[in-house]
Each structure stands twice: as C-alpha cells, then as structure tokens.
Amino acid sequence: MDVKVLQEKGDTVKLVIKDTTHAFANALRRQIMVGTPVLAIDDVHIYENTGEMFDEMLVHRLGMVPLRMDSKKHKSGDKVKLVLEKEGPGTVYSKDIKSTDPKIEPVDMNIPLTKLSEGQKLRLEMDAVVGMGRQHSKWQPAIASYTELPQVVSEKGAKDKAYKSDVLEMMLDGKHRDIILKDGQSIQYDPTAFVFTVESHGNMSPKELFESAVEELKEKAEHFRRELKNL
Secondary structure, X not given: OEEEEEEEEOOEEEEEEEXXXXXXHHHHHHHHXXXXXXXXXXXXXXXXXXOOOOHHHHHHHHXXXXXXXXXXXXXXXXXXXXXXXXXXXXXXXXXHOEEOOOOXXXXXXXXXXXXXXXXXXXXXXEEEEEEOOOOOHHHOOEEEEEEEEEEEEOOOOOEOHHHHHHHXXXXXXXXXXXXXXXXXXXXXXXXXXXXXXXXXXXXXXXXXXXXXXXXXXXXXXXXXXXXXXXX
C-alpha cells in the first residue's frame, strides 16, 4: 500500500491511498467516524436556568460542542468535570464553559448556546465523557469519505499523465468544472486507488485520527487472527 498526502488545509486532509481495496478504505472511514474515542458533554446537572431555552434543548446543544482532548491521556469511559455560570443580559457562548482540566476546552470558543435577558441566570455542571460515534453523533470526531481515483485513458488504454494531474488539481481546488477530453479519451476510475478525505471537527488533528484508526484496525485484525486459530 502506498499513501501520499495531497493537501492539508486546517482541519481537512486529502490523501491518495494506492494498492488497496474498497473494503479497507471503507473500514478506515468507519473507524475514523464511529470508532475513535473522543470527549463530548454527556451528563448535565442544571442547578439554575431562568432563561427562555428549555433544559432539554440546552443540554442537546452543549452535547454537540466539540471538545479538544489529549488522545494519549484520555481513554474510553474517562470523565472530565466542566462548569458553566452566566448571568444576563447577553449571549452564552462555548467560551463560557470552564474545565477542571486546562487542556480540555471547546474547539470553537464562539459557538452560541443560548441568550439570557436582564436578571436571567444559568448555572450548571457537566461531565464530558470519552465515547465513540457509534453511540451518538456528538462523539463523531470527523467526516471521512473516499472516491476511486479518476484517470483519463486513451482508446489504446494508455493513461494520460498530464490529464491525470489535471483531474487531481480539480478535485483539490474545490471548483466544479467539466474536464475537456480529447477525441478517443475517457475518464475511468481505478478500483485499487482512492482519494481519501478527512474533515476533523477539531477534537483531534487529522493525523491523530488516522493514527488512532489504523492502530485500532491492526488490533482488530490481530484479534481476528487469534480467534481463527481457536476454531
């Protein structure tokens, strides 16, 4: 298998993965999205909420705030205590969430949660729990996707290298354009090579997500081999 980084922009990475299969590409996609443990607000203890937003809606919004975490320090099931206290008038933002662990904080400090009028108060405690996307979307750390690598082929079956690079450039610049083909050329897709995209929500970097997913897949493969020997 050959892996090459095509593009890195903020929390988004595009790779070309060659000499592999759809099964592996899909396993990697699923592992990143639903099998990578990250922190999310799960248990909320509301002591005071005199604002207009119902408790249930506020708890849902808190749960969807992505939190930065140290993947090497926190493991599945671990908890971190968070608190939020605010008095109106004003907007309550994600930056108002305070953590007992200074390394745990919202990815984006300017996510609006609710508004408080004059005299209204909000006071609550939260447990951020390490979980996985298969349990709930709030534990989904990224959007991962892949497509077969497109290539321009002539009538004789030869790959046009210049056009191949043009196709990749079009995929990377994000502009939807038609590929102008010469006579006798067509676009074909390589079933053993994939353009793989990961858009992280910020809980972990794309590199950390890849490393975590690959390690977990290796562990699962080893476990499967051990179980086969016991048959």
